[in-house]
Amino acid sequence: MIDSKYYNYNLVNYLSQTDIELFQALKAGQPSALGILYDRYGKLVYGLSLRVLKNSQEAEDLTQEIFLNLWYRDNYNPTRGSLSSYLTILTRSRAIDKIRSRGTNLKFLERWGQNMSTQTSAHTPFEQAALKERSQCVRNALAQLPQHYRQVLEMAYYEGLSQSEIAKQLNIPLGTVKTWARQGLLKLKQPLQNLIN
Amino acid sequence: MSGSPTPEHLEELMAGYVLGNLGSEEAEEFRKLLIKNPELIQEVNRLQEVLGLLPYALPQVSPPQHLRSAIVEAVKTPVKTNPIRKLPTPGWGRVVSSVVAVFALALGINNYILRQELKNTKDVITVMQHPETHLFSIKGKGNIATASGSVLMDIAADKAIIALQNIPTPAEGQAYWLWAVVGDKTIRCGQFDIxxxxxxxxxxxxxxxSYDHNTEISQLLITLESSQDPRQPSRAIMMVSAS
Incomplete structure (x- = not known):
């Protein structure tokens, strides 16, 4: 039989601990904190890894690497930004390094779509709601952007392309690419400000 | 540019910084503004956070269920499965850090700007950790004998990092180009910014x-050429790597 007091305590604790508290618990050597952080951000890290790497096994490996990095290394500094942002920056940078080191001749796009996992979510309703709300908010903000702003922003972010590579691919001047990317980012600031505190 | 920048221009510079797409003049302008107004860093961090939200818009794909337990179990029993311990030894880490520091110091570049120019100093560390990375020391010749620096060639990732000093600005329509001598071929690596x-x-x-990865680069050359697509190093060689 479930001890309801214990259950409620843990549930409240689970939902209310901030990322910083969890990170401190993690540094104090509590593996359960890593589990909770994984429940919060595992989907985000995996989704981003999959988007950049386009391979589910590599995305899985990178997700594991990112969370173990959080455990074994002390690189995150809470005064410099949110944990979520730290995780996405690290994941993106590692993923792009990996695709660059594959060489230039692989045709990644051919693999896209073949590796999408369709497993059902293991996330609790709370996490799903928080993630869904954020996702919806970011999607709405992106949907408000002029299409070309969004395109150059996403090419730079997910493909790791330089501005001159984007200019070449889209056959537009380099200055235009820079302006579109910058304006795209700036236009996202206002609708997303509630999410960046 | 003199006087205070307009708020719009300042925003552009901050966004360019976060996106890593500032030109060299803009980077210099922004560096000065940051020194004068260090509080700008807060707004830069906010833009960095905005950029970090982009992945939330991706289609929600759940990781396989076994991944969570693999991660949690790995830290409960930190034995052979710990991949971090396989990474370079502390000695190598110190070497890499000091090379990065030397790059920054030698060039008198504020670390903040260094990160901008390379997106992140981690770029250098990542490049140096690749097994196929080669570090070349490079010296000026003739009129620019005082020019010097280093070039890191990361063959695995097809990238080169060029760090030089005392290089005169090229005339309009001209640019510096890096070339690699591999066997009996001279391969054009690319043009770089001053x-x-x-x-x-x-x-x-x-x-x-263009590389046969089994053949060593015997020498690097830097020449002054037309900025438009030179096929061969035609003009005077300005710098060469130490043999």
């Missing part, structure tokens, strides 16, 4: 397809 005060810190893509 920063302020005759300093260069640039990362360029090199044409990986």
């Amino acid at each position: 920063g302020s005060n005759g300093k260069v810190l640039d990362k360029i893509s090199i044409p990986g397809d």
